[in-house]
Amino acid sequence: MNYIFRTNSHIFTEKYQKQGKDYPMSKITGAQAFIQCLQEEGVDTIFGFPGGVIIDLYDELANTSIKNLLVRHEQGAVHAADGYARASGKTGVALLTSGPGATNGVTGIATAYMDSIPLVVFTGQVPRALIGNDAFQEVDIVGITRPCTKHNYLVSDPEDLVPTIREAFYLASSGRPGPILVDLPKDVIGSLVDFPERQEIRMRTYQPNMEPHPGQIAKACQAFAQAQRPVFYVGGGVILSNASEELTELAEKTQIPVTMTLMGLGGFPGTNPLSTGMLGMHGSYASNMMVAKSDLLIAVGARFDDRITGRLDKFAPDAKVIHIDIDPTSISKNVEVDIPIVADCKQALTAMNAWFNSQQDIDMTALAEQYQPWRDQVNEWNDKHPLSYTEEGDIIKPQYVIETINRLTGGDAIISTEVGQNQMWAAQFYKFNKPRHWLSSGGLGTMGFGLPAAIGAKMAFPDATVIDIAGDGSIQMNIQELATAKQYNTPVKVAILNNNYLGMVRQWQELFYDKRYAGTVMEVTPDFVELAKAYGAAGLRAKTKSDVEPVIKEALAINDRVVIMDFAIKREECVFPMVPAGGATTEMLLV
Amino acid sequence: MKHTLSVLLQNKPGALSRVTGLFSGRGFNIESLCVAETLDPKVSCMTLVTKGNNAIIEQVTKQLHKLIDVIKVSDISDSEYVEREMVLIRVKAEAQTRAEVLRVIDIFRGKVVDVSPNSYAVEITGPESKIKAVIDLLRPIGIKEVIRTGTIAMARAPKK
Numbered sequence: 114m115n116y117i118f119r120t121n122s123h124i125f126t127e128k129y130q131k132q133g134k135d136y137p138m139s140k141i142t143g144a145q146a147f148i149q150c151l152q153e154e155g156v157d158t159i160f161g162f163p164g165g166v167i168i169d170l171y172d173e174l175a176n177t178s179i180k181n182l183l184v185r186h187e188q189g190a191v192h193a194a195d196g197y198a199r200a201s202g203k204t205g206v207a208l209l210t211s212g213p214g215a216t217n218g219v220t221g222i223a224t225a226y227m228d229s230i231p232l233v234v235f236t237g238q239v240p241r242a243l244i245g246n247d248a249f250q251e252v253d254i255v256g257i258t259r260p261c262t263k264h265n266y267l268v269s270d271p272e273d274l275v276p277t278i279r280e281a282f283y284l285a286s287s288g289r290p291g292p293i294l295v296d297l298p299k300d301v302i303g304s305l306v307d308f309p310e311r312q313e314i315r316m317r318t319y320q321p322n323m324e325p326h327p328g329q330i331a332k333a334c335q336a337f338a339q340a341q342r343p344v345f346y347v348g349g350g351v352i353l354s355n356a357s358e359e360l361t362e363l364a365e366k367t368q369i370p371v372t373m374t375l376m377g378l379g380g381f382p383g384t385n386p387l388s389t390g391m392l393g394m395h396g397s398y399a400s401n402m403m404v405a406k407s408d409l410l411i412a413v414g415a416r417f418d419d420r421i422t423g424r425l426d427k428f429a430p431d432a433k434v435i436h437i438d439i440d441p442t443s444i445s446k447n448v449e450v451d452i453p454i455v456a457d458c459k460q461a462l463t464a465m466n467a468w469f470n471s472q473q474d475i476d477m478t479a480l481a482e483q484y485q486p487w488r489d490q491v492n493e494w495n496d497k498h499p500l501s502y503t504e505e506g507d508i509i510k511p512q513y514v515i516e517t518i519n520r521l522t523g524g525d526a527i528i529s530t531e532v533g534q535n536q537m538w539a540a541q542f543y544k545f546n547k548p549r550h551w552l553s554s555g556g557l558g559t560m561g562f563g564l565p566a567a568i569g570a571k572m573a574f575p576d577a578t579v580i581d582i583a584g585d586g587s588i589q590m591n592i593q594e595l596a597t598a599k600q601y602n603t604p605v606k607v608a609i610l611n612n613n614y615l616g617m618v619r620q621w622q623e624l625f626y627d628k629r630y631a632g633t634v635m636e637v638t639p640d641f642v643e644l645a646k647a648y649g650a651a652g653l654r655a656k657t658k659s660d661v662e663p664v665i666k667e668a669l670a671i672n673d674r675v676v677i678m679d680f681a682i683k684r685e686e687c688v689f690p691m692v693p694a695g696g697a698t699t700e701m702l703l704v
Numbered sequence: 705m706k707h708t709l710s711v712l713l714q715n716k717p718g719a720l721s722r723v724t725g726l727f728s729g730r731g732f733n734i735e736s737l738c739v740a741e742t743l744d745p746k747v748s749c750m751t752l753v754t755k756g757n758n759a760i761i762e763q764v765t766k767q768l769h770k771l772i773d774v775i776k777v778s779d780i781s782d783s784e785y786v787e788r789e790m791v792l793i794r795v796k797a798e799a800q801t802r803a804e805v806l807r808v809i810d811i812f813r814g815k816v817v818d819v820s821p822n823s824y825a826v827e828i829t830g831p832e833s834k835i836k837a838v839i840d841l842l843r844p845i846g847i848k849e850v851i852r853t854g855t856i857a858m859a860r861a862p863k864k
């Protein structure tokens with residue numbers, strides 16, 4: 114039995130009146146303070162799921178203009194808040210109950226942590242007196258999420274409530290962003306608290322270094338002149354710091370080719386002639402070759418993770434490395450850095466642009482000229498092995514589906530993805546020209562991310578076309594959120610690249626396990642068209658290549674409902690190029 | 705290489721567990737760890753002894769610094785420092801070995817802190833090397849129990 118203490122404001126007022134006392138006007142309940150904090154932060158949308166210990170918060174939320182979406186699973190709430198944050202740049206907010214509500218949110222929190230997404234996740238907790246007693250729906254969520262949050266709090270004194278929430282929002286979005294969890298015991302929510310005036314937050318223990326060191330900027334810029342084979346290697350930090358324009362300016366000024374990580378897509382226009390697309394395990398041939406042969410690698414907001422570097426001793430062995438990153442721990446973690454710049458990417462790139470503008474004696478045309486043979490070489494690699502696939506009559510190739518979506522949306526849609534082959538094909542064949550249009554779980558690789566993230570993005574941009582590129586496996590992990598999308602009228606589109614396999618794992622089995630498809634055949638899959646109907650969505654199916662374009666066109670024309678497109682793709686298609694895990698990035702398996 | 709880190713951190717619930725969690729989660733090693741309040745009751749000081757090459761120690765230091773509760777991290781083994789550890793040893797002390805035990809702890813300026821018919825508990829303070837030397841000497845006589853505090857350390861004041 115879920116026993117609920119009623120402690121909201123009306124009860125308090127009544128209690129005080131009954132006792133003949135004046136209601137202490139300056140005090141408000143914790144729940145009211147919570148709402149005021151959200152309003153102070155400009156929160157317009159939150160994603161949550163209620164339970165006994167947070168009824169007071171729901172009770173108060175109902176009286177505000179904050180949109181409060183009831184999801185169908187707490188993982189969905191956190192991913193939706195995450196998608197909202199990735200698309201809008203604002204901090205995402207989720208509200209979960211104690212115990213299972215909180216633990217259900219953990220995958221979402223870890224997903225946001227790995228990709229440095231600003232979130233504040235509130236969890237309810239049992240009343241303070243019961244903490245540690247194995248009370249009903251008690252779990253030490255602060256302990257559980259310690260390693261997957263930027264920071265977290267248990268509010269154990271009601272007077273700490275307001276300062277803690279303010280600090281949580283500050284931490285989430287400043288420096289290297291990340292998820293912050295705030296655990297709220299039920300009796301703290303019900304206590305009377307002060308609402309002190311807001312002051313600028315200054316923390317003795319946390320002062321992210323935003324401004325680049327001018328000496329390091331000069332050193333970095335001077336290295337450009339010595340280089341013959343420079344490359345920009347761009348990661349998610351460029352998106353997070355809104356530095357795309359500054360990056361584009363610097364790349365165009367210097368005419369240096371640009372490659373992006375999965376997280377960096379959209380940080381530089383995918384259709385710009387200087388772009389070679391993505392690098393790493395499923396990166397383009399030209400991207401991996403040019404990084405390997407470069408003599409100056411300018412890493413901007415990227416963290417040299419193993420999916421990018423492959424075998425470390427073969428990764429850019431001849432390159433001098435410049436690394437711009439807000440997080441000092443990223444510097445020289447995997448790859449020795451020659452010129453570190455610990456700073457916000459936007460500020461560092463602005464400073465570099467300014468440096469070049471201020472140097473009268475540097476002839477930018479000559480500099481760009483100096484790299485011409487290098488650009489020719491890069492183009493040659495591009496021409497030799499462009500991203501490609503083989504046509505097979507009327508069989509649907511997944512790459513063709515993505516190309517067609519790209520063409521019909523003009524490269525302007527907000528694309529979220531699930532995880533696996535679907536994600537890689539989307540990354541390779543959709544040409545992102547703008548930042549914050551690509552929402553994908555890069556670091557954690559969380560199946561089930563795409564649909565709730567799409568709903569979050571649609572809440573932030575109701576007029577945008579938002580498409581979740583999905584796999585038949587992943588979509589089933591949070592398919593219940595179709596009901597959320599219907600209830601709150603967020604008509605996202607889901608394009609399922611249906612291969613009836615856990616395709617990416619199957620690909621590894623095909624290539625490295627003699628085609629032993631253990632545990633990767635989806636022997637039972639729902640009829641997604643019928644399933645769409647059950648959720649009040651439109652369901653469309655493409656069985657042959659000639660169905661693809663009409664289906665996408667029809668889907669794009671439907672704006673009053675969610676649309677699910679089920680593409681029966683070539684089942685055994687593989688994602689190429691591929692750098693086998695731990696291999697040198699120059700040794701790619703090609704189409 | 706052994707490094708002794710001095711870490712100032714907020715004296716808050718969970719702060720210690722953030723530090724130990726960091727070490728276990730990232731596969732860093734902890735040789736010893738000592739923590740207690742400073743003059744400012746809101747701040748604790750932790751002395752942490754760890755092993756690793758320079759790159760690892762640099763990561764350890766930066767990762768510690770990244771924790772929101774951590775105020776300051778210094779690798780005090782970078783320069784001159786004093787380190788101390790205290791150990792309590794219960795050693796067999798029978799008629800024929802008593803004198804020998806007392807002689808040994810006297811050499812190391814230790815103290816007997818508890819006596820029973822057949823054992824002494826002795827207290828010895830010093831750098832890790834001294835503690836090790838005492839244990840090695842007492843071991844043949846018969847050590848029943850050893851409790852060590854772990855190392856605490858302080859940088860030496862700069863000489864003008």
Ligand SMILES: Cc1ncc(C[n+]2csc(CCOP(=O)(O)OP(=O)(O)O)c2C)c(N)n1
Binds near residue numbers: 587612615617
């Ligand atoms: C939650 C979770 N469980 C397991 C995995 C491991 N995994 C990575 S890709 C993949 C297959 C995904 O299948 P599907 O969604 O059908 O995508 P496809 O690769 O077929 O396009 C699996 C199981 C994961 N990334 N996330």
Ligand SMILES: [Mg+2]
Binds near residue numbers: 584586611612614615
């Ligand atoms: Mg599949």
